[in-house]
Amino acid sequence: MTRRPAALGLALLLVFPTITAAQAGTAELLQQARQLYERLEIERALPILRQVVSPDWPLEVTNAQRVEAYKYLGAALVLRGKPDSAVLYFRAALERDAFADLDPAQFTPAQAGAFAVARRRTFSVGVRPIPETRIDPRTGRLTVTVVTTHAALLRATVRALGDTNYVVLYDGPNDGAREIGWNGLGPDGRLARPGRYDLSVVGRSRITTQADSLRMYLDLQHDVEPFEDTLPALGTGDVLPERYAESTAGNDLLKGLGVAVGALAVGSLLGNARLGTGREGPIMAGAAMAGGIAAFSYRRAHRAIPGNVALNDARRAARDAANAVIRLRNADRVARTLLLITPASAPAVRP
Amino acid sequence: MSAAQRLILAVLLLPANAWAQRFELSGVVTVMRGDHRVDAGLGVERASGVLVGGATRLRHRGIALTLSGETGHLTAVRGSGGIDRDVSQVGAIAEFAPLPWLVLESGVTLRSFGTVVARQRWTLVRAGAEARVPLSGETFWAVGHAHLLPLVAVNGLPHAATAFDAGTGLAYQRGRLLFELAYTLERCDFPSQGSTRRSEQLGTLALGGGVLLRLR
Numbered sequence: 001m002t003r004r005p006a007a008l009g010l011a012l013l014l015v016f017p018t019i020t021a022a023q024a025g026t027a028e029l030l031q032q033a034r035q036l037y038e039r040l041e042i043e044r045a046l047p048i049l050r051q052v053v054s055p056d057w058p059l060e061v062t063n064a065q066r067v068e069a070y071k072y073l074g075a076a077l078v079l080r081g082k083p084d085s086a087v088l089y090f091r092a093a094l095e096r097d098a099f100a101d102l103d104p105a106q107f108t109p110a111q112a113g114a115f116a117v118a119r120r121r122t123f124s125v126g127v128r129p130i131p132e133t134r135i136d137p138r139t140g141r142l143t144v145t146v147v148t149t150h151a152a153l154l155r156a157t158v159r160a161l162g163d164t165n166y167v168v169l170y171d172g173p174n175d176g177a178r179e180i181g182w183n184g185l186g187p188d189g190r191l192a193r194p195g196r197y198d199l200s201v202v203g204r205s206r207i208t209t210q211a212d213s214l215r216m217y218l219d220l221q222h223d224v225e226p227f228e229d230t231l232p233a234l235g236t237g238d239v240l241p242e243r244y245a246e247s248t249a250g251n252d253l254l255k256g257l258g259v260a261v262g263a264l265a266v267g268s269l270l271g272n273a274r275l276g277t278g279r280e281g282p283i284m285a286g287a288a289m290a291g292g293i294a295a296f297s298y299r300r301a302h303r304a305i306p307g308n309v310a311l312n313d314a315r316r317a318a319r320d321a322a323n324a325v326i327r328l329r330n331a332d333r334v335a336r337t338l339l340l341i342t343p344a345s346a347p348a349v350r351p
Numbered sequence: 352m353s354a355a356q357r358l359i360l361a362v363l364l365l366p367a368n369a370w371a372q373r374f375e376l377s378g379v380v381t382v383m384r385g386d387h388r389v390d391a392g393l394g395v396e397r398a399s400g401v402l403v404g405g406a407t408r409l410r411h412r413g414i415a416l417t418l419s420g421e422t423g424h425l426t427a428v429r430g431s432g433g434i435d436r437d438v439s440q441v442g443a444i445a446e447f448a449p450l451p452w453l454v455l456e457s458g459v460t461l462r463s464f465g466t467v468v469a470r471q472r473w474t475l476v477r478a479g480a481e482a483r484v485p486l487s488g489e490t491f492w493a494v495g496h497a498h499l500l501p502l503v504a505v506n507g508l509p510h511a512a513t514a515f516d517a518g519t520g521l522a523y524q525r526g527r528l529l530f531e532l533a534y535t536l537e538r539c540d541f542p543s544q545g546s547t548r549r550s551e552q553l554g555t556l557a558l559g560g561g562v563l564l565r566l567r
Contacts, residue, residue, distance in 0.1 A: 044440035245489075255486050255493045262495055262519035266536050270517050272550050275395055277536065278386030279558035284519060284534030288493070291521045305487065 025059045030068060042076045048074045053092075074118070075102070088112070090118030098126030098147045099177065106131060119149045123210035125203040130218065132342045137184035137191060137209045142341055144169070144180050144199065148212075152203040156181055161196045161217075174203070184220075184339045185306045189234040191337060196223050196344055217344035224337040227330045230323040234315060240308035249299035256292010258283035358459065363555040375410040377529060379561030387425050387440065389463075392547035396433030398425035406559070413448040417458075436464040444477075454481045456498065475537075476502040490562070494520040494533065504541050508549065514539040524563070531559045 029048055036045035051057055052069040061069075070093035077086035093100045102115045128145040135142055148154055153176035159166030165187035170180040186192040197220055202213040267281030373488025383402040388395055391462050403420030420441040436564035444458030451498040486493045500514035519543035520533030 089361075252487050255484060258521045259486075259493045259495070259521060263534050266517045266519065266534070267554070270515070270538065271536055271554075272538055272540070273387075273554050274390055275388040275550055275552045278388075278399065278554045280384060280386060280534050280554045281536070283556055284532065287532055288519065288521060289492070291486065291493075294492055298487055305488065314451070 007222055013236060026057075026061050026065050030065055030072075033069070037072055040079070042079055044246065046073070046076050046080075049076065058088060063096055065128060067093045067100050070096070071102065073116060073233055075107055075111045078114050079107070083110075083114050083117075085119065086114045087118045091122040094118055094122040094149050095124055098124040098149050098281045099128065120207055121207040122149050123152065123203065123208055123212055124149050125152075125154070125212045126199050127199070127201055127216060130216070130343050132340070134183055134223065135339050135341065137337070137339060138335070141181040141183045142339075144182070145177055145195050146174070146180060146201050147177040148203045148205075153205040153206060154178070154201065154203045156199070156201045158197055158199045158218075160186070160193060163187075163199055166200075168260070169199075172207070173193060191222075191334070192220055193341070196220075205252050219342045220339040221342075222337050223340050223341055225333045228326050230326050231319050234312075234319060239312045240305070240316065241304045242305055242309045242312060243303045244299060244305060248303070250295045252295035252299050253292045255286050256290075257296055259288035260292070263288060369395075373411070375408075375543055375561040375563060377408045377561055379406045379408075379529060379559040381405055381419075381421060381517055381557050381559040383421055383423070383555050383557040385423065387436070387438070388550070388554075389433075389549070389551045391549045396430055397428035397431040398433050398436055398441075399428060400425040402438060402555075404468040404554060408450075410446075413449075415446040417444045417446065417456075418442070418551060419444075434466050434468070436524075437463075439463045440473075440493050446481075454483070455479075456496075467542070472506045474502070474504040475500050477516065479516075490525050492522040492524075494522050494531075496520075496535070500537075500539065505541075508545070509542050511539040512542045527562045527564065529559070529561045529563055531557070533557050533559075547558070 016347070023104060029052055033045045033048040036042075036048070049069045049072050052061060053066055053073065070089045074086040074089035075095065090114060102112050104112060107115075126147045128147075130142070133142055144156070146154065146156055152174055153172070155171045156169040157166040158169055161209070167182065167185070167187050169182055170178070184192055197218045198215055199218055200213065200215045202211070204211045226314075263281045263284035267277035271277040352415055372516075374490035381402075381404050383404070384399070385547075386397070386399045386401050388397050390396070400423055401470045402421040404419060404516040406417055406419035408415055410416075418441070420439075422437070422439040425436050425438055427435050428543075440460055442460035444456050446456050448452050448454045458476075458477040460473070460475040460477070463558030464471040477498040477500045479492060479496060481496035483492045483494050484518070485491070495518070497517040498515060500511065500516065503511035505511075516535055516537035518533055518535035520531060522532075523530040525563065535551045535554070539551045543552075
């Protein structure tokens with residue numbers, strides 16, 4: 001059990017120095033080539049630079065290192081009087097990084113001229129990596145830097161993955177680098193939904209027939225205050241019955257009969273037998289019976305309880321009003337939603 | 352100052368701040384058919400007729416005070432051996448409702464029977480209860496009431512030995528309007544005096560109508 005972690009640790013110790021040494025090796029070699037170039041020891045710099053861009057080079061070379069090597073190769077070949085070859089290397093640099101450029105302070109006008117030729121002959125589009133960004137859609141926007149190596153028609157769009165509708169960020173002529181922005185709204189004009197987005201840049205050269213495109217993926221999240229829950233719908237325990245039960249009419253009839261029987265009972269049971277009673281009791285009994293029958297008939301035809309209906313309506317209205325206020329507050333929270341945008345794919349990927 | 356006047360004055364002198372709370376004041380006009388029967392050892396004497404009067408009731412939450420008064424003429428029923436009599440009565444009843452359907456009541460009634468021969472004054476103290484159950488919604492009510500009369504004092508007679516009243520009725524209230532039909536049988540049995548035992552009974556069927564005002 002204890003041998004496995006030990007073996008893993010040993011393997012890591014062996015592998016990590018190799019990787020670091022490989023990267024350091026390429027960087028050191030490039031540094032050495034640059035120093036030779038600056039000392040105008042072109043003949044010694046060229047083999048080193050060719051070694052770095054060679055497919056046989058065993059050490060790891062990053063894209064930036066490769067672009068750097070191509071630029072110095074091109075610059076060195078200009079100094080050696082081989083502008084055509086230089087242009088080829090500059091084109092190789094531009095194909096790998098459309099943002100590649102020569103610093104006028106470090107390179108000669110002839111080199112810049114060759115680079116410009118390479119620019120005209122090469123067409124590629126580029127997008128600078130987007131850092132993790134938090135934007136307030138009401139005031140801010142996501143800024144994306146795109147570039148074309150020469151004059152082109154450029155179209156940049158963004159759409160949610162799986163969605164057919166897209167937002168056009170830019171559609172027009174372009175030459176060089178350009179900043180385009182996205183305000184975080186979807187094609188329907190509403191705040192873009194959380195999810196993965198596809199930022200697509202398509203360029204069509206206005207000089208050659210070349211076209212280039214690239215795509216990068218962004219993850220979008222909403223940073224919103226937690227919502228307030230709306231009040232739940234009124235349950236059976238929260239509302240009063242709005243209709244009398246089926247049995248109510250019968251009960252009313254029984255109550256009327258009870259009053260009638262009571263009126264008769266008062267006269268016959270409680271009255272003084274010697275004195276007798278008048279007709280008031282039977283009249284009351286008759287009226288009570290009629291009242292019971294009337295109540296029975298009325299209740300059969302009118303089972304609604306208007307008072308309870310009004311109270312329930314008032315409770316529902318109060319609940320609806322409270323929910324409307326809560327929805328307003330939630331809408332305000334939504335309006336204050338911030339968008340958190342993180343790149344999902346590192347460099348732009350050519351489709 | 353009569354007892355009725357004193358009660359009215361007491362109502363008028365309620366503390367002013369009490370009016371800041373909700374009161375209900377109702378006034379009812381009553382038309383009553385009365386049937387009076389008495390047996391004083393000479394057979395049953397009957398007299399019947401119509402009494403008119405009114406009542407006012409002030410209620411605050413579960414407590415109420417009712418003042419009432421009726422007057423009328425009872426005509427002797429032919430062949431019963433009785434004589435005509437004028438009847439007047441005033442009453443005051445205090446009420447307390449421990450439950451929505453139950454009202455406990457206690458009160459006093461001062462009654463006068465006047466005939467061509469004499470005038471008889473009655474003082475009746477009663478305590479009992481009234482039950483009201485809805486007959487149809489919150490507008491139509493079935494009513495039943497019963498009271499014991501622990502003190503029935505009549506001038507010239509010993510206090511009643513047994514006295515009570517009971518009855519049933521119907522009540523209707525819609526908005527501010529009130530209507531009530533109530534039957535009440537009041538029975539008083541007096542102690543035997545020699546071989547004679549006096550019994551009196553007053554049966555009434557009262558129809559009342561009035562209005563209810565809510566005061567703030």
